[in-house]
Amino acid sequence: MMPKKSYVQAVINGESREFLCEPRQTLLEVLREELGLTGAKEGCGDGNCGACVVIQDGRLVCSCLELAVESAGTEITTVEGVAGRQELHPLQQCFLEDAALQCGICTPGFLVSAKALLDKNPDPSEPEIRLWLANNLCRCTGYDKIVRAVEHAAERMRQEA
Amino acid sequence: MTHKPDSYEHNMVLAQKQFRVLGTRPIRHDGVDKVTGRALYGADIDLSGLIHGAILRSPHAHARIVSIDTSAAEAMEGVLAVVTAADLGDSGDKMIDLGEGEQNLSFLRGNVLASGKALYKGHAVAGVAAASLHVAQEAVKRIRVEWEPLPAVTTTQQAMADGAPVLHDGLRTKELGKETDQTGNVAAHFRYDKGSPDEGFAQADVIVERSFDTATVHQGYIEPQNATALWNNDGRLQIWTSTQGSFVVRDTTAAILDIPVSQVKVTPMEIGGGFGGKIPVYLEPVAALLSKKTGRPVKLVMSRQDVFEATGPTPGSHIRVKMGATNDGRIVAAEAWMAYEAGAYPESFVVPGAMCVFACYDIDNIRVDGFDVVVNKPSTAAYRAPGATNAAFAAESVVDEIAEKLGVDPLDLRLKNAAKEGTRRADGVKFPRIGLVEVLEAMKAHPHYQTPLEGPHRGRGVAVGFWFNVGLESSCSISVNSDGTISLVEGSTDIGGTRTSIAMQAAEVLGISAEEVRPSVADTDSVGYTSVTGGSRVTFATGWAAHNAAQDVVAQMKERAAILWGVDAGAVEFADGTFRSGDNSLAFKELAKKLSETGGPVTGRATVHPKGVGGSFAGNIVDVEVDPETAKTKILRFTAFQDAGKAIHPSYVEGQMQGGSVQGIGWGLNEEYFMTDQGVMANSTLLDYRMPTALDLPMIDTCIIEVANPGHPFGVRGVGEASIVPPPGALANAIHNATGVRMSRLPMSPPRLMEAIWALESNPIAAD
Numbered sequence: 063m064m065p066k067k068s069y070v071q072a073v074i075n076g077e078s079r080e081f082l083c084e085p086r087q088t089l090l091e092v093l094r095e096e097l098g099l100t101g102a103k104e105g106c107g108d109g110n111c112g113a114c115v116v117i118q119d120g121r122l123v124c125s126c127l128e129l130a131v132e133s134a135g136t137e138i139t140t141v142e143g144v145a146g147r148q149e150l151h152p153l154q155q156c157f158l159e160d161a162a163l164q165c166g167i168c169t170p171g172f173l174v175s176a177k178a179l180l181d182k183n184p185d186p187s188e189p190e191i192r193l194w195l196a197n198n199l200c201r202c203t204g205y206d207k208i209v210r211a212v213e214h215a216a217e218r219m220r221q222e223a
Numbered sequence: 224m225t226h227k228p229d230s231y232e233h234n235m236v237l238a239q240k241q242f243r244v245l246g247t248r249p250i251r252h253d254g255v256d257k258v259t260g261r262a263l264y265g266a267d268i269d270l271s272g273l274i275h276g277a278i279l280r281s282p283h284a285h286a287r288i289v290s291i292d293t294s295a296a297e298a299m300e301g302v303l304a305v306v307t308a309a310d311l312g313d314s315g316d317k318m319i320d321l322g323e324g325e326q327n328l329s330f331l332r333g334n335v336l337a338s339g340k341a342l343y344k345g346h347a348v349a350g351v352a353a354a355s356l357h358v359a360q361e362a363v364k365r366i367r368v369e370w371e372p373l374p375a376v377t378t379t380q381q382a383m384a385d386g387a388p389v390l391h392d393g394l395r396t397k398e399l400g401k402e403t404d405q406t407g408n409v410a411a412h413f414r415y416d417k418g419s420p421d422e423g424f425a426q427a428d429v430i431v432e433r434s435f436d437t438a439t440v441h442q443g444y445i446e447p448q449n450a451t452a453l454w455n456n457d458g459r460l461q462i463w464t465s466t467q468g469s470f471v472v473r474d475t476t477a478a479i480l481d482i483p484v485s486q487v488k489v490t491p492m493e494i495g496g497g498f499g500g501k502i503p504v505y506l507e508p509v510a511a512l513l514s515k516k517t518g519r520p521v522k523l524v525m526s527r528q529d530v531f532e533a534t535g536p537t538p539g540s541h542i543r544v545k546m547g548a549t550n551d552g553r554i555v556a557a558e559a560w561m562a563y564e565a566g567a568y569p570e571s572f573v574v575p576g577a578m579c580v581f582a583c584y585d586i587d588n589i590r591v592d593g594f595d596v597v598v599n600k601p602s603t604a605a606y607r608a609p610g611a612t613n614a615a616f617a618a619e620s621v622v623d624e625i626a627e628k629l630g631v632d633p634l635d636l637r638l639k640n641a642a643k644e645g646t647r648r649a650d651g652v653k654f655p656r657i658g659l660v661e662v663l664e665a666m667k668a669h670p671h672y673q674t675p676l677e678g679p680h681r682g683r684g685v686a687v688g689f690w691f692n693v694g695l696e697s698s699c700s701i702s703v704n705s706d707g708t709i710s711l712v713e714g715s716t717d718i719g720g721t722r723t724s725i726a727m728q729a730a731e732v733l734g735i736s737a738e739e740v741r742p743s744v745a746d747t748d749s750v751g752y753t754s755v756t757g758g759s760r761v762t763f764a765t766g767w768a769a770h771n772a773a774q775d776v777v778a779q780m781k782e783r784a785a786i787l788w789g790v791d792a793g794a795v796e797f798a799d800g801t802f803r804s805g806d807n808s809l810a811f812k813e814l815a816k817k818l819s820e821t822g823g824p825v826t827g828r829a830t831v832h833p834k835g836v837g838g839s840f841a842g843n844i845v846d847v848e849v850d851p852e853t854a855k856t857k858i859l860r861f862t863a864f865q866d867a868g869k870a871i872h873p874s875y876v877e878g879q880m881q882g883g884s885v886q887g888i889g890w891g892l893n894e895e896y897f898m899t900d901q902g903v904m905a906n907s908t909l910l911d912y913r914m915p916t917a918l919d920l921p922m923i924d925t926c927i928i929e930v931a932n933p934g935h936p937f938g939v940r941g942v943g944e945a946s947i948v949p950p951p952g953a954l955a956n957a958i959h960n961a962t963g964v965r966m967s968r969l970p971m972s973p974p975r976l977m978e979a980i981w982a983l984e985s986n987p988i989a990a991d
């Protein structure tokens with residue numbers, strides 16, 4: 063009998079991980095169900111809410127749209143990989159200080175997206191932030207405090223740099 | 224470029240400042256878990272032996288179920304159980320209290336699994352449990368249902384027409400509170416009367432009468448519904464779910480399954496938004512039945528399409544409003560005729576809509592007729608100030624037109640007629656101290672209103688809205704730790720930072736900091752009955768319970784101080800966090816260390832059931848620019864105003880105002896269920912439903928007004944809902960000022976607005 067599962071190796075949050083998955087399983091499903099990384103959320107399953115985004119080889123990817131087998135050999139950062147061992151990332155700290163989350167279900171996606179933005183552009187304007195985050199839906203906050211938190215985090219990171 | 228305020232600091236007016244903790248902005252207690260991905264939401268749970276379920280849903284909007292054959296599904300490898308309505312049985316009928324309204328048990332049960340007929344596309348028909356989710360999803364496709372499709376009705380006009388297809392054979396119209404023999408789709412017709420509208424309109428110099436339609440919209444929470452159930456071998460049922468009310472889930476599930484409430488324990492997981500839509504029970508009884516059949520814990524999670532097609536949208540509606548005013552700007556009479564879509568089962572929130580439609584105004588002569596109409600759409604659920612937004616769009620458009628006809632400032636007209644303490648609403652309730660006048664004055668004085676709007680295709684609009692606070696029941700207990708902190712246990716699921724706003728109220732009483740309180744939200748076995756997180760009630764009512772539980776702690780600790788000092792407990796005073804008697808004094812923290820030696824631990828407790836609460840008013844000023852080529856409305860500047868009574872945690876009050884405003888903007892400009900002739904939703908993805916994104920919006924400026932609520936120890940008013948009420952009306956009025964068009968339909972999306980602009984251009988007289 064042909065084996066039903068494939069062997070995959072990828073670097074996730076700096077650690078080499080190995081797992082078996084079926085060809086039909088998405089990266090999101092494997093992160094959540096096989097690897098116990100439930101920080102990425104499923105809001106839609108079709109690439110339209112951004113709650114599942116991860117950084118893969120420096121690019122933002124909706125993990126619900128990628129098959130887990132395709133992630134072989136890549137480097138992935140999920141929300142669980144954003145903070146340091148003791149310290150929160152400035153984005154996380156600013157999201158808390160600025161009350162940029164209400165229910166918090168969108169927060170992992172926004173943090174990962176915003177991190178990808180600040181990795182590329184340390185001083186984004188408000189329109190640049192809004193355009194970049196347009197792939198992430200938040201139904202609770204109206205985005206105002208999220209945009210401010212990203213601005214504040216960028217400022218803090220520029221000062222620390 | 225859109226307007227961007229520098230900070231929130233200048234935005235509080237009339238602030239009550241006499242508090243130490245209240246009004247500050249501590250970091251929420253559950254914050255770190257929520258920014259690190261550690262917080263566990265409903266779909267994140269894993270249990271030993273967990274299996275997965277899937278639901279078969281009706282492909283038809285209205286169809287008789289002739290037969291269901293589950294044998295092929297059951298025969299599949301990996302399938303462990305299949306359930307249908309036959310497994311649900313018939314637990315009889317009675318009214319079930321859902322916290323924000325009652326529902327008939329047979330309707331609740333029918334919505335969980337269709338029996339006899341499917342009443343909307345997406346109606347659940349069967350459930351499957353299997354070792355893997357993929358197997359369960361495949362097995363669902365192998366269930367054979369023989370359908371007899373029936374004609375569907377999806378609007379109130381269709382459903383109320385003579386000879387319309389009938390959803391429920393047994394439904395009889397309740398006419399003005401009385402049972403009748405009238406069959407059809409109208410579940411109820413009710414009326415509120417005040418004074419004599421005929422005499423009122425006879426005095427009026429200006430009368431405006433308009434009809435409005437609003438589309439069905441969805442709450443749009445980002446986390447789909449989910450439920451995990453374990454029917455244990457001892458007969459106890461445990462449920463983990465994302466819900467606005469763990470006790471409501473417990474009570475409804477027990478009633479549907481016909482088992483005692485004591486047999487069910489509900490553990491509320493973190494919840495990814497609700498807005499009213501996570502009060503009803505959908506998956507929990509099905510997961511429970513599948514667990515009972517398999518002896519395993521079963522998890523069910525909805526897809527986004529299921530969320531759109533099978534969970535509570537808010538009612539579409541057809542509303543006529545007529546108002547009359549004298550030349551000196553006094554509104555003398557008002558009438559409304561309101562038909563709301565209930566969806567597949569009665570209860571459309573037309574009742575609160577009718578209570579709210581003229582609630583902002585002190586009018587002597589009012590008549591409101593309301594109709595609750597069933598249609599072949601998902602059963603509606605509460606959505607933030609349910610019923611009020613539809614009504615305010617209609618009323619605020621008409622008030623604006625009256626102001627225009629009279630040539631007066633729209634805020635002045637509203638101020639002249641504003642409801643205040645003692646004003647009697649059409650439904651008979653007299654307002655206690657309310658803050659509408661203060662909201663309107665703040666709007667008038669605000670730099671936004673004071674700054675003229677210039678440029679072509681631009682317009683400014685204003686509107687106001689009202690929503691109640693419900694009281695309902697809450698419980699809280701506090702235990703004092705030896706290091707001078709407290710652990711606080713409450714039962715209100717936290718959707719937007721309420722652990723903290725509740726903890727702050729206990730901290731204020733005890734003279735400690737917000738950080739010295741450890742709040743947790745407990746399961747239904749671990750805390751006293753607590754009603755839903757809804758009705759803008761949690762910070763108000765559960766916060767009140769925390770206040771009272773803290774007072775209980777103070778009373779007990781006075782006795783401990785009395786023991787230490789050898790005085791009478793009555794001689795011990797407590798102020799500013801310190802117990803005092805004569806020359807003796809001990810800070811709360813110091814006394815907390817001495818509990819063991821004075822008799823053992825101290826725990827305080829309280830339950831509350833507040834009545835006669837004030838309610839909250841919200842207002843908007845909005846500037847828009849309408850693209851003459853595409854009719855796309857761009858928001859240039861938006862300011863939200865609201866009376867919070869006392870803003871316990873101003874950041875989260877602002878957050879409620881901003882989030883509600885943006886939901887109202889989506890409702891006003893873009894969101895709708897596109898229904899095909901067959902009653903199928905054609906846009907059931909987040910791409911096509913198109914809620915506002917960060918790119919569609921400017922900053923949402925906020926202005927908190929504080930007019931203390933006499934019905935709360937700290938003056939709190941619930942702030943969760945009123946913010947969604949004014950935006951569609953404010954936007955309609957702004958669009959009118961920008962284009963000359965008065966929109967009578969929501970959403971005011973580019974195609975609709977373009978048509979209206981063309982109609983006005985081709986026939987300016989008729990369009991008026």
Ligand code: FES
Pocket residue numbers: 103104105106107108109110111112113114115124125126127
């Ligand atoms: S779950 Fe991947 S984008 Fe929504």
Ligand code: FES
Pocket residue numbers: 162163164165166167168169199200201202203445495496
């Ligand atoms: S905080 Fe709830 S969806 Fe963003």
